[in-house]
Amino acid sequence: MGLPNPNPRVAEPTFGSNLLSALPAELFERPIVHTQPEPWVLVRKLFEGDGGRTGMSEQARVHMVTTMEHGRVREVSSSFGPASAVFGIGGGSALDHAKYTAWTRGLPLVLVPSLLSVDAAFTKAVGVREGSRVRYVGEVYPDHLLIDYPLIQAAPELLNRAGAGDILSIFTALWDWKEAGARLGEAYFPDVAAKSARLLDRLLGNGRALGDVTPEGLRLLAEQNVEEVRLCEMVGTSRPEEGSEHYLAYCIEARTGGHYLHGQLVALCIVVAGAAQGQDVEPIRTYLDRLGLDWRPEAVGVTREQLADALCAMPAYVREEKQLLPGVFHFMESLSPEEAEAILRRVL
Numbered sequence: 162m163g164l165p166n167p168n169p170r171v172a173e174p175t176f177g178s179n180l181l182s183a184l185p186a187e188l189f190e191r192p193i194v195h196t197q198p199e200p201w202v203l204v205r206k207l208f209e210g211d212g213g214r215t216g217m218s219e220q221a222r223v224h225m226v227t228t229m230e231h232g233r234v235r236e237v238s239s240s241f242g243p244a245s246a247v248f249g250i251g252g253g254s255a256l257d258h259a260k261y262t263a264w265t266r267g268l269p270l271v272l273v274p275s276l277l278s279v280d281a282a283f284t285k286a287v288g289v290r291e292g293s294r295v296r297y298v299g300e301v302y303p304d305h306l307l308i309d310y311p312l313i314q315a316a317p318e319l320l321n322r323a324g325a326g327d328i329l330s331i332f333t334a335l336w337d338w339k340e341a342g343a344r345l346g347e348a349y350f351p352d353v354a355a356k357s358a359r360l361l362d363r364l365l366g367n368g369r370a371l372g373d374v375t376p377e378g379l380r381l382l383a384e385q386n387v388e389e390v391r392l393c394e395m396v397g398t399s400r401p402e403e404g405s406e407h408y409l410a411y412c413i414e415a416r417t418g419g420h421y422l423h424g425q426l427v428a429l430c431i432v433v434a435g436a437a438q439g440q441d442v443e444p445i446r447t448y449l450d451r452l453g454l455d456w457r458p459e460a461v462g463v464t465r466e467q468l469a470d471a472l473c474a475m476p477a478y479v480r481e482e483k484q485l486l487p488g489v490f491h492f493m494e495s496l497s498p499e500e501a502e503a504i505l506r507r508v509l
């Protein structure tokens with residue numbers, strides 16, 4: 162069987178320092194900027210009248226993103242006058258809002274992530290919130306995707322280290338995919354799985370550089386995000402990178418109502434789901450220690466009881482959430498408190 166999309170288009174980042182100042186002047190003529198207070202402080206002088214690259218007043222063009230609720234995002238995006246480009250400078254919400262505005266207005270898009278623990282910079286999907294659900298409403302590619310080291314290094318280290326979680330999840334995702342192929346006859350592409358496994362290996366060999374948030378480490382993480390998006394586009398699902406570890410994370414969020422740092426919660430869930438799969442999770446734990454990303458429940462903000470409760474609920478949870486592709490918890494009839502405790506005892 163051939164790949165659904167052998168040659169997908171993906172965003173191509175530019176790496177370096179002070180990259181905004183090297184962009185073409187016309188983008189700055191009437192810019193719309195979606196940002197957040199911390200990164201804006203670091204870049205605002207580039208957008209200011211005197212010595213800056215644009216003469217417009219700040220209120221007219223700078224929007225501090227606080228929500229991705231669809232109605233509000235639509236209202237904000239249509240409130241700007243004619244513009245030369247849309248800039249998204251910040252974390253996930255700032256980038257998502259900029260993608261939405263550029264997509265609805267048909268404007269050039271510049272994305273400048275201020276931390277690497279979000280995939281909004283690398284994916285084409287334009288996502289908004291409708292209540293508690295995320296809805297994907299369109300697709301857009303950045304004209305410029307800038308991985309600016311000093312800007313990203315200004316963010317708390319934890320936020321960048323947590324970015325490893327969504328690459329590390331390849332460990333449990335590939336097990337699910339292969340098993341679903343063998344047990345259920347689902348389409349499985351060994352070449353793509355092998356490429357994804359190589360991304361994981363490369364990450365596992367580089368804990369120090371990312372842990373210290375060096376340019377080398379940040380570049381590796383960004384390149385891996387691009388490659389991961391490419392592999393998912395090739396097969397048309399997120400099989401190469403996402404599986405039961407994310408399902409467990411969603412279940413914990415749903416049952417506790419808590420908010421967690423995504424990559425850190427995913428790291429914990431990789432260890433637990435990996436154990437549920439019967440894999441040796443030692444290489445993952447060793448990597449996380451070297452990286453300096455604390456994945457223990459108390460660091461993530463979930464109690465051991467909450468974790469055990471969510472684990473027991475998983476077989477029922479994945480049957481209710483019908484959009485989830487089959488993984489280890491689909492293959493279980495149920496999971497008793499004793500069985501859940503046995504899994505946790507192996508890794509905690």
Ligand SMILES: [Zn+2]
Pocket residue numbers: 327407423427
């Ligand atoms: Zn994720």
